Amino acid sequence: MEPKYPIRVVANKTGLSTHLIRMWERRYHAVEPCRTDTKRRLYSDVDVRRLSLLRRATQAGANIGQIAGLGDDQLVELVASYEQISVGAVPRAVGATDPEFFLRLALDAVKTLDQRALESALLQASVSVGRTLLFEGVIQPLLSAVGEEWNAGRIKVSHEHMATSVIRSFLGHLIETTVVDTNAPLIVVTTPTSHVHELGALMAAVTATGAGWQTMYLGPNLPAEDIASAVRQSKAAAVALSLIYPPDDPRLPGELRALRRLVGNDTLIIIGGESRGNYRKTIEEIRAVTVENLRSLAEVLASNRSVAATEAK
Amino acid sequence: MEPKYPIRVVANKTGLSTHLIRMWERRYHAVEPCRTDTKRRLYSDVDVRRLSLLRRATQAGANIGQIAGLGDDQLVELVASYEQISVGAVPRAVGATDPEFFLRLALDAVKTLDQRALESALLQASVSVGRTLLFEGVIQPLLSAVGEEWNAGRIKVSHEHMATSVIRSFLGHLIETTVVDTNAPLIVVTTPTSHVHELGALMAAVTATGAGWQTMYLGPNLPAEDIASAVRQSKAAAVALSLIYPPDDPRLPGELRALRRLVGNDTLIIIGGESRGNYRKTIEEIRAVTVENLRSLAEVLASNRSVAATEAK
DNA sequence: CAGCCTTTGACAAATGTGAGACAATTACTG
DNA sequence: CAGTAATTGTCTCACATTTGTCAAAGGCTG
Numbered sequence: 001m002e003p004k005y006p007i008r009v010v011a012n013k014t015g016l017s018t019h020l021i022r023m024w025e026r027r028y029h030a031v032e033p034c035r036t037d038t039k040r041r042l043y044s045d046v047d048v049r050r051l052s053l054l055r056r057a058t059q060a061g062a063n064i065g066q067i068a069g070l071g072d073d074q075l076v077e078l079v080a081s082y083e084q085i086s087v088g089a090v091p092r093a094v095g096a097t098d099p100e101f102f103l104r105l106a107l108d109a110v111k112t113l114d115q116r117a118l119e120s121a122l123l124q125a126s127v128s129v130g131r132t133l134l135f136e137g138v139i140q141p142l143l144s145a146v147g148e149e150w151n152a153g154r155i156k157v158s159h160e161h162m163a164t165s166v167i168r169s170f171l172g173h174l175i176e177t178t179v180v181d182t183n184a185p186l187i188v189v190t191t192p193t194s195h196v197h198e199l200g201a202l203m204a205a206v207t208a209t210g211a212g213w214q215t216m217y218l219g220p221n222l223p224a225e226d227i228a229s230a231v232r233q234s235k236a237a238a239v240a241l242s243l244i245y246p247p248d249d250p251r252l253p254g255e256l257r258a259l260r261r262l263v264g265n266d267t268l269i270i271i272g273g274e275s276r277g278n279y280r281k282t283i284e285e286i287r288a289v290t291v292e293n294l295r296s297l298a299e300v301l302a303s304n305r306s307v308a309a310t311e312a313k
Numbered sequence: 314m315e316p317k318y319p320i321r322v323v324a325n326k327t328g329l330s331t332h333l334i335r336m337w338e339r340r341y342h343a344v345e346p347c348r349t350d351t352k353r354r355l356y357s358d359v360d361v362r363r364l365s366l367l368r369r370a371t372q373a374g375a376n377i378g379q380i381a382g383l384g385d386d387q388l389v390e391l392v393a394s395y396e397q398i399s400v401g402a403v404p405r406a407v408g409a410t411d412p413e414f415f416l417r418l419a420l421d422a423v424k425t426l427d428q429r430a431l432e433s434a435l436l437q438a439s440v441s442v443g444r445t446l447l448f449e450g451v452i453q454p455l456l457s458a459v460g461e462e463w464n465a466g467r468i469k470v471s472h473e474h475m476a477t478s479v480i481r482s483f484l485g486h487l488i489e490t491t492v493v494d495t496n497a498p499l500i501v502v503t504t505p506t507s508h509v510h511e512l513g514a515l516m517a518a519v520t521a522t523g524a525g526w527q528t529m530y531l532g533p534n535l536p537a538e539d540i541a542s543a544v545r546q547s548k549a550a551a552v553a554l555s556l557i558y559p560p561d562d563p564r565l566p567g568e569l570r571a572l573r574r575l576v577g578n579d580t581l582i583i584i585g586g587e588s589r590g591n592y593r594k595t596i597e598e599i600r601a602v603t604v605e606n607l608r609s610l611a612e613v614l615a616s617n618r619s620v621a622a623t624e625a626k
Numbered sequence: 627c628a629g630c631c632t633t634t635g636a637c638a639a640a641t642g643t644g645a646g647a648c649a650a651t652t653a654c655t656g
Numbered sequence: 657c658a659g660t661a662a663t664t665g666t667c668t669c670a671c672a673t674t675t676g677t678c679a680a681a682g683g684c685t686g
Contacts, residue, residue, distance in 0.1 A: 007631075022632080027675085036682055040631060058675095061322035063641095065674065066349070078317065081358065113547050115529055119489065158543035161503070161532040169489070172482030177430065190474070216428055219478040220470055223667060230471035234426050320642070332666065335643080340664085353642060371664095376652090378663065444657060 004125065005043045014051045021051065028068030030054055046072075053079055053127060059179065076127055083177060099129050099137025106142050110163045111155060118166045126174070131210050135203055135294050139167060143199065164199065171202040175217065178209040185237040185305060189229050190218040191273075192241055192255050200242035200273050207294045208240065211301040224255040228262030239263065240297070243273035253282040260286035268304055272297055316347045316355040323356045327364045334364065341381030343367055352361075362492075366392050372443065412442050412450025419455050423476045424468060431479045439487065440612030444523050448516055448607050452480060456512065477512065484515040488530065491522040498550040498618060501543055503531040504586075505554055505568050513555035513586050520607045521553065524614040537568040541575030551617065552576065553610070556586035566595040573599035581617055583609055 006308045024030035031050055033041045043051075053075045058064050059134050060082035065079060082311070102125035109117035125138045149155045189205040191198060198220035205217040217233055218227070231239055239259070241254070256279070260269065269288035276290050283290055291297040321604045337343035344363055346354045356364075366388045371377050373395035380391060415438035422430035440450045459476050462468045502518040504511060513534035518530040529547055533538070544552055552572070556565070569592070573582065582601035589596070589603050596603055604610040 017677080018631085020675090023676070026633085036684095038631090039633095040684080057348060061319065062317075063319050063353075063674075066317070066319075066355070081317075082322065113529065113543060117317065156539045156542050158503075158531050158535060158539040161535055161539075162529065162543075165485070165530055167534045169482055169485030172478075173486065176482070177488075190471075216426065216475065217478055221473045222474055226469045226471040226474075229469050229477075230426060330666080331642080333664095336665075339644085351642090352644095353673080376663075377665095 004049065007041050007043070008044045010051065013048050016051060016055055021276045024051075024054070024064060024068060028065060030064070030068040033094040037132050049128065050075065056127075056177075057082055068216055077122065079127065080123060083173075092120060099125065099133050099141075102128070103138050103141050103145075106138065107145055110142070110159050111149075113159060113162055113213055115162060115166055118163065119170065122167070122170045131206070132295055132298075135207070139199075139203065143167075144255055148241050167199060168202060171199070171206050172217075174206045175202075175215060178206075180209055180214050182211055182214070184212055184214050185212040186216060186234055187238040187270075187301070188218060188227065188234065189240045189242075189244070190222045190227055190230075190235045191220040192227070192249075192252060192259075193221060193223045194249060194251070195241075195245065196220050197242070197244040200244050201240070203294055204240050204242055204272060204297060208299050208301055211298045212305060213238075213301055223297055224258040228259055229312065231263050231267055236267070238268035238270060239302075240270040240272065243271060243279065245274040245275065246279050252279055256282050256288070260288070270297065270300060316357040316360075318356040318361065320354050320356070323361055323364065327368055329364060331369055337364075337367070337377060337381060341378060343377070343381040351425050363388065369443065370395055374607055376387075379446050386420065412438065413444050415442070416451050416454050416458075419451065420458055421453070423472050425464075426472060426475055428475060428479055431476065432483065435480070435483045439483075443534050444519070445608060445611075448520075452512075456480075480512060481515060484512070484519050485530075485571065487519045488515075488522050488528060491519075493522055493525060493527050495527070497525055497527045498552055499527040499529060499547055500551040500614070501529045501531060501540065501547065501549045502553045502555075503535045503540055503543075504533040504538045504556070505540075505562075505572075507562060507564070507566060508554075508556060508558065510555070510557040513557050514553070516607055517555055517585060517610060520610050523613055524611045525618055526551075526614055537572040539574065541572055544576050544580060549580070550580035551583060553583040553585065556584060556588040556592065558588065560588040560591050565592055569595050569599050569601070573601070583613060599610055 005013070007018050007021060010016075011021060014021075016024075021031075022188070025032060031043070031047045033043045033047055036042060050072060054064065054068065056079050057075065058069055060079070062078065062082060067075065102121055105121040106118055106125070109115075109121055122134075122138070126134050129137060142163070146155070146160050150157070158296055187208050189201050189208060191201050201220060202217065205215045208215045216230065216236065218230060222230075226268065227239060227241075230236070263269070263285075269286065271279075271283055271288050272291040272293070280290075282298060289300055291300055318326070320331050320334060323329075324334060327334075328438065329337075334344075338345060344356070344360045346356045346360055349355060363385055366385070366422040367380065369392045370380055370388065373392070375391065375395055380388065383391065415434055418434040419431055419438070422428075422434055435451070439447050442450060455476070459468070459473050463470070463473055500521050502514050502521060504514050514533060515530065519530045521528045529543065529549065531543060535543075538554060542552075543549070569582075576582070578600075581598065581603060584592075584596055584601050585606070593603075602613055604613055
């Protein structure tokens with residue numbers, strides 16, 4: 001863990017102001033970063049994580065003065081109890097920033113049908129690795145792994161259902177606990193009719209809140225007409241659709257064209273999901289943006305945020 | 314369990330006002346939290362639990378002066394008996410405990426597609442009215458109302474999806490935040506194959522945790538074989554199935570018989586949901602218990618809890 | 627040289643505390 | 657049944673603590 005971030009970057013990553021970070025250091029020794037030769041602060045990933053935890057805890061009502069001195073592992077527990085998640089007695093590895101560790105933990109939990117352990121693995125992963133790594137290193141691999149195990153007949157549908165249900169509620173929780181400013185532009189997230197896989201859309205929704213957008217998550221399987229009416233009623237600046245299964249839906253091109261027609265040309269349409277490639281022609285035709293993964297979704301949203309915000313006025 | 318919550322967090326968690334919490338302390342010594350060096354109150358999880366119990370008891374009609382001195386165990390019993398008695402009876406006028414108020418709030422939120430408002434309406438309702446009233450007075454009427462509005466063409470599917478998605482994550486949250494004794498018997502909650510309506514099952518799952526059972530919620534649409542394997546692997550003492558739609562599923566009797574055969578005769582099978590009446594013959598045949606509503610589910614679970622607990626040993 | 631960082635001191639908003647008071651309801655008494 | 661006392665939730669006030677924000681002055685960086 002080499003120290004590397006100047007204070008400005010840390011402020012961006014954690015959502016705290018530089019002022020506040022320095023104050024917390026001065027008053028409570030919340031984090032004491034290394035310095036350059038010329039006394040400039042240089043924060044490590046561990047510091048960033050600690051500051052994020054502190055922010056979540058204070059957000060939930062803790063007094064910074066009381067908690068600033070706590071150890072990292074205590075802090076994780078504290079955040080859990082403040083946010084009303086039960087961690088229970090589980091193997092803890094706060095030091096580990098290794099997604100694979102949490103992936104293994106989670107997969108074991110699925111195999112043994114242990115709901116609590118799965119929740120706790122996800123929670124710990126979410127505080128120990130960043131959100132990007134949480135998706136790309138834990139949740140997505142977990143879903144693939146569960147799929148493989150099921151294909152191989154080593155686990156049952158019930159395991160897969162349990163995993164889905166826990167992950168879904170965990171992701172919902174992430175959206176709820178992320179505070180976004182109410183002036184932020186709004187994005188509608190859903191999947192088109194007959195596309196029933198919803199976890200991709202949920203992760204997109206979480207990514208969007210993380211990128212500072214207000215999100216309206218409408219669940220899977222929604223006709224173009226209804227998506228458009230939701231966009232209009234909520235005055236959303238963008239729509240994101242996740243396409244996973246079926247990979248070859250003959251009715252989808254029609255739906256997409258209808259969507260573009262109904263929302264008008266000012267609304268950004270973003271399309272992601274594994275099957276997006278199979279509909280490329282239509283996507284180009286309706287001038288929608290495709291994103292390969294959640295990271296590029298975040299980039300697209302970041303670069304469109306200011307545009308959307310100004311247009312709203 | 315070190316003391317850690319400042320009073321405002323406790324107020325949020327319990328639904329009491331900070332004023333009232335201090336008053337109960339001054340007058341009745343209901344809880345006497347530790348203090349910081351500067352006399353600020355710091356509550357522990359135990360204190361929070363105790364205050365919640367006190368709130369539930371007073372809401373059900375107990376007078377605070379009488380019960381404030383009781384021990385925690387007595388309080389649990391008291392709350393249980395009080396809530397049995399006062400179900401349906403008019404609760405004492407404590408604040409705006411009118412479910413219809415929250416129902417209207419929630420319905421407005423759905424109509425205006427306001428996710429946050431719906432969440433906050435549900436959250437307020439859950440701390441202001443008891444859980445029974447939350448289901449029977451808010452969530453179920455809300456779902457019916459949304460259905461009616463949709464039939465009448467006054468709202469779109471997107472509204473219904475939004476409502477479903479918010480309610481689902483809210484219910485999931487309720488399950489997670491209810492702390493259950495890890496020795497409690499376990500119940501598996503799901504719906505059979507092709508029964509895709511999941512909110513009934515989710516409410517059943519919440520009811521079960523409220524009745525002191527550990528709950529494994531597996532989501533909707535699960536084949537009998539997989540339900541049974543989940544029961545066996547998790548050593549569950551009971552299974553609850555919610556039947557709503559379709560009301561006349563020709564394959565259901567076969568599924569139910571298979572379920573009984575696969576789980577053996579020691580497992581309690583509970584069946585609820587609006588359509589349960591249409592399958593009465595099979596239900597009797599497999600010696601399953603039917604419940605009319607969530608309240609009777611709670612009763613069945615309460616009376617079977619001790620039985621299940623002893624059998625587990 | 628403009629812009630960012632550091633330290634220090636100061637300020638104001640928010641929140642918590644204890645005491646007292648008030649109004650509404652309930653329970654008891656003659 | 658009227659009158660009285662007790663109960664209980666809410667509110668206000670004066671004061672202390674906590675905490676986020678800001679400004680000034682000087683140094684570092686590109």
